Amino acid sequence: MTATPRQHAFTLMELIVAISIASVMLLMINILFQQSVRAVNLGAGTSRILQQSNTINTQLAADFGANSGEVVLRNSLVGAPNDDRNVTTPPPTGPQAITEANRVGFLMIAHNQIQNPQSVSGAHTNMTYPVPANINESNEVYYDAGERGIAFFPDDSDGDGDADIRSDQLVFLRNLYDGERSITPQNDESIGNDTPIGAARIWYGHVVPTNDAGDAANDNPGATDYDFYNRPANQWVLGRQALYFSEFGAGSGPDGLTAESVASELPASDTVYNATDDLRVDAVRTEIIGSVNSTGLSDGPGGSNYSADTGTYRLDYNGRLAFSDDPVLGTLPAEAPSPALLHHGLTDIVPARVDELFHVADTGAGYAATGPLNAELDPLVAADNSAYAERAARLGYTFDRLWVNPRPHDAAGNPARLVEAWQQAQMHPYLAAGVSDFEVHFAGDYDDDDDPTNIPATFDNRIDLDSDGNIRWYNSYDASGDLIVPPLKTDVALADQPQLPILRRGTTPFPISTTGPTTPSPLSTLPNHADLIWAWRHDEPQSWPDLIRIRYRIHDAAGRVSDRQVDNDYGVDKDGDGDFRNDNDVPHPGRLVEVIYRVPG
Amino acid sequence: MTTHAPRSATLAPGFNLIEVMVSMGIFVIAFVAVASIFPTAITLQREATRGVDDRAAETSAEAIAKTMTLSHTADLDSTAPSNSPVTILAIGASYSNGRDEPHRIQPLLDDLDTTINDFEMPMRTFGGNPNNSVAPEDRRYIWVPFVRPLNDSASIAANEWELTVALLRRTEFDPDITYSSGKSFGGGWASDGEWSTPAGGEDSEDTYPGMLRVALTAAPSFNSTTNVGTFDLPNNDSNGNRLLIAGDLFMDSNGVPYQVLDSTTTSVDVTGQIEPDANVGDPDALWLSPRPFSPGTAERPEDAPSPLIAIFDASEAVRP
Numbered sequence: 048m049t050a051t052p053r054q055h056a057f058t059l060m061e062l063i064v065a066i067s068i069a070s071v072m073l074l075m076i077n078i079l080f081q082q083s084v085r086a087v088n089l090g091a092g093t094s095r096i097l098q099q100s101n102t103i104n105t106q107l108a109a110d111f112g113a114n115s116g117e118v119v120l121r122n123s124l125v126g127a128p129n130d131d132r133n134v135t136t137p138p139p140t141g142p143q144a145i146t147e148a149n150r151v152g153f154l155m156i157a158h159n160q161i162q163n164p165q166s167v168s169g170a171h172t173n174m175t176y177p178v179p180a181n182i183n184e185s186n187e188v189y190y191d192a193g194e195r196g197i198a199f200f201p202d203d204s205d206g207d208g209d210a211d212i213r214s215d216q217l218v219f220l221r222n223l224y225d226g227e228r229s230i231t232p233q234n235d236e237s238i239g240n241d242t243p244i245g246a247a248r249i250w251y252g253h254v255v256p257t258n259d260a261g262d263a264a265n266d267n268p269g270a271t272d273y274d275f276y277n278r279p280a281n282q283w284v285l286g287r288q289a290l291y292f293s294e295f296g297a298g299s300g301p302d303g304l305t306a307e308s309v310a311s312e313l314p315a316s317d318t319v320y321n322a323t324d325d326l327r328v329d330a331v332r333t334e335i336i337g338s339v340n341s342t343g344l345s346d347g348p349g350g351s352n353y354s355a356d357t358g359t360y361r362l363d364y365n366g367r368l369a370f371s372d373d374p375v376l377g378t379l380p381a382e383a384p385s386p387a388l389l390h391h392g393l394t395d396i397v398p399a400r401v402d403e404l405f406h407v408a409d410t411g412a413g414y415a416a417t418g419p420l421n422a423e424l425d426p427l428v429a430a431d432n433s434a435y436a437e438r439a440a441r442l443g444y445t446f447d448r449l450w451v452n453p454r455p456h457d458a459a460g461n462p463a464r465l466v467e468a469w470q471q472a473q474m475h476p477y478l479a480a481g482v483s484d485f486e487v488h489f490a491g492d493y494d495d496d497d498d499p500t501n502i503p504a505t506f507d508n509r510i511d512l513d514s515d516g517n518i519r520w521y522n523s524y525d526a527s528g529d530l531i532v533p534p535l536k537t538d539v540a541l542a543d544q545p546q547l548p549i550l551r552r553g554t555t556p557f558p559i560s561t562t563g564p565t566t567p568s569p570l571s572t573l574p575n576h577a578d579l580i581w582a583w584r585h586d587e588p589q590s591w592p593d594l595i596r597i598r599y600r601i602h603d604a605a606g607r608v609s610d611r612q613v614d615n616d617y618g619v620d621k622d623g624d625g626d627f628r629n630d631n632d633v634p635h636p637g638r639l640v641e642v643i644y645r646v647p648g
Numbered sequence: 649m650t651t652h653a654p655r656s657a658t659l660a661p662g663f664n665l666i667e668v669m670v671s672m673g674i675f676v677i678a679f680v681a682v683a684s685i686f687p688t689a690i691t692l693q694r695e696a697t698r699g700v701d702d703r704a705a706e707t708s709a710e711a712i713a714k715t716m717t718l719s720h721t722a723d724l725d726s727t728a729p730s731n732s733p734v735t736i737l738a739i740g741a742s743y744s745n746g747r748d749e750p751h752r753i754q755p756l757l758d759d760l761d762t763t764i765n766d767f768e769m770p771m772r773t774f775g776g777n778p779n780n781s782v783a784p785e786d787r788r789y790i791w792v793p794f795v796r797p798l799n800d801s802a803s804i805a806a807n808e809w810e811l812t813v814a815l816l817r818r819t820e821f822d823p824d825i826t827y828s829s830g831k832s833f834g835g836g837w838a839s840d841g842e843w844s845t846p847a848g849g850e851d852s853e854d855t856y857p858g859m860l861r862v863a864l865t866a867a868p869s870f871n872s873t874t875n876v877g878t879f880d881l882p883n884n885d886s887n888g889n890r891l892l893i894a895g896d897l898f899m900d901s902n903g904v905p906y907q908v909l910d911s912t913t914t915s916v917d918v919t920g921q922i923e924p925d926a927n928v929g930d931p932d933a934l935w936l937s938p939r940p941f942s943p944g945t946a947e948r949p950e951d952a953p954s955p956l957i958a959i960f961d962a963s964e965a966v967r968p
Contacts, residue, residue: 079679094693642708645710
């Protein structure tokens with residue numbers, strides 16, 4: 048009998064070695080997998096941030112003329128601006144004062160610091176709050192399904208112990224580019240060949256996203272409603288709106304305006320021009336003089352052009368949307384259109400002459416001072432800084448935030464119903480998602496002696512510097528958390544400062560520098576969405592800033608990117624080692640982007 | 649008696665050590681190949697991020713530089729130099745260390761005295777400073793101004809000054825790239841060339857970080873067949889690293905900007921002919937910003953970005 052050969056089994060040592068090798072391989076693969084996932088996620092988030100940053104920077108550069116060399120901010124509207132701070136340009140005093148040289152634009156910066164935004168309602172704890180139900184959690188307005196994430200708000204930039212967010216607004220006039228047209232419907236009788244639009248009011252700031260139907264649960268987040276504020280940082284939307292001023296008519300008056308054109312364009316029954324309007328230049332008429340609906344039908348005055356079957360709405364013959372019978376926008380006043388058209392994002396054009404925004408009306412022949420528009424604007428001829436600043440505030444969205452509809456479609460899910468024109472209009476201001484902080488700082492010649500309480504008798508025509516030689520960026524916080532402000536006279540009310548018109552919220556504590564003014568009583572007319580209004584008068588171009596610095600904090604959709612991951616220049620150096628790389632350091636969420644533009648002068 | 653059927657004698661043997669080692673070797677090679685993708689991807693992403701930053705920085709630097717005021721009468725010596733060495737810059741100090749020549753570009757000199765002037769370092773730096781709390785030398789970008797007069801008459805008008813700005817990006821916070829000096833954009837170069845700081849003058853790192861002047865060893869040449877102009881210079885440091893490599897920006901001593909087409913340790917090629925200046929002829933030196941050392945080494949990796957990211961004209965800052 049021969050011995051049966053036994054099968055050679057693995058020895059214990061072989062098994063141990065094999066298992067060890069397999070374990071090492073698995074560990075390495077696992078590490079690789081984890082790093083791959085992290086890199087892919089971070090790369091996707093970074094790509095989105097870069098894309099959004101490019102969009103914002105490109106648009107800003109275009110509006111400021113930074114790339115083209117074209118002076119667009121206040122070029123032809125300012126004529127030959129006087130940059131010498133020691134020369135005072137007197138405001139126009141009469142009809143003859145209306146010349147090309149003093150037809151200037153305006154500039155407004157609204158400072159808004161929202162304290163502790165993620166916990167003000169008390170309903171949500173910091174950083175774990177859900178997306179509010181009224182902001183379309185179910186329809187992925189902003190983000191792809193499954194990709195929605197939460198980004199933290201930035202830490203306490205003003206050093207007061209609370210998390211905060213900056214929600215500034217920037218408003219200025221811009222000449223339109225050659226050939227640029229209104230994006231609203233138009234015909235020859237309004238924005239056609241004979242009635243060119245010369246300028247647009249450019250606005251940047253945070254907007255209120257609506258639901259698909261174009262409705263916002265809360266269009267006016269104020270002291271008692273924090274739905275807007277409770278959104279995660281990566282759901283804040285930065286808006287930009289070009290509001291076109293149609294210069295109607297062509298005649299012998301200033302800018303070719305005739306009395307006839309004013310009267311015909313603005314019927315006597317027009318009730319828009321009243322003191323309660325948010326924006327007095329909102330001259331959208333209440334009467335439908337003639338209209339064409341989207342199917343090509345036309346009606347006479349007063350005709351009903353809303354089709355319940357198709358859901359289309361009429362347009363008046365000047366290309367302005369009419370909503371008086373709009374069932375969706377039922378919250379609008381019955382006598383709509385109204386100023387709500389503006390802050391609901393439903394129009395991009397108002398029939399107003401640029402020079403009338405702040406300027407004296409010509410009382411000469413052919414341009415009657417009795418016109419409704421002139422009647423409203425005339426008082427600004429002698430407007431004090433307070434009135435001027437308030438008017439500037441109304442040219443932004445400081446009373447009511449602007450609505451945007453990020454993804455308009457029929458809320459009822461009716462595929463046969465087309466996206467309406469007004470829904471498209473609501474899309475226009477949508478610039479970039481995931482922008483939590485939006486700060487606007489300025490630098491200029493306001494101080495020569497580094498004494499913020501002293502307005503110099505003469506100016507050196509150089510940008511103000513601090514004692515270390517750094518550019519003094521007004522409207523930003525210093526390292527102590529104080530707001531950096533130009534020198535202000537302590538015995539003069541804020542709104543009547545000779546430097547520039549300023550409005551300050553009356554009751555809200557605000558960290559004005561301790562070296563700044565405390566004596567003047569702040570005004571109480573400031574709207575909800577601004578703590579402070581800086582406004583530059585059209586008739587004092589020499590007081591305008593030289594540089595504007597814009598900073599925004601941008602987040603990816605999933606809130607994964609932080610400053611530590613993208614770069615290492617920002618953060619909280621908690622371990623005090625001089626960098627922000629150590630594990631003990633806390634990176635700021637999102638990515639802080641900074642770009643500086645020159646104010647043409 | 650029951651007997652068991654014999655088992656097969658052809659049972660497969662286990663892997664031997666050689667087989668295991670070979671397979672492991674193959675696996676490791678594949679693993680490394682796959683893993684090597686990620687550093688590349690991260691590098692590309694970082695470059696993309698840097699590109700977006702740099703474009704915004706160029707906009708910012710141009711805005712600041714053109715807004716600053718360089719007084720034609722108070723800051724610049726408008727009395728024309730006609731002989732070398734001369735002083736053409738006079739922001740509180742003379743600048744004469746043997747390399748001054750009329751009509752060559754010269755870096756503006758900070759006096760850092762009690763009077764704060766435009767064009768000093770704090771206002772020439774930006775980025776990385778929330779709440780303005782970051783020291784100037786730790787900010788991300790710095791722009792370095794150079795000026796030269798455009799004629800050699802007895803007096804020079806305001807519009808006859810040329811202001812050229814070089815924009816540099818600090819990369820010392822880059823986790824992969826560090827500089828040998830905390831404040832320097834190049835660091836450790838005093839013996840290898842002339843930094844844009846007067847010899848024996850003020851603190852070089854604080855005053856003019858980043859720009860290096862390297863004298864040419866011959867007049868520029870031009871090959872019409874290949875349409876390539878060539879600067880001859882010692883294009884290497886003491887460790888054998890090239891100063892300029894393909895893609896780098898630099899400018900010559902006449903203020904003309906170029907981008908490197910190709911380079912060796914003794915020459916730098918650019919596209920096209922190198923035109924002489926009407927006043928001073930061919931350039932005699934190059935202004936450049938060499939890439940930083942790798943951490944702890946004397947190597948300047950060629951995949952690291954050069955600090956010099958833009959050169960632009962800001963002559964309108966010179967005001968009457």
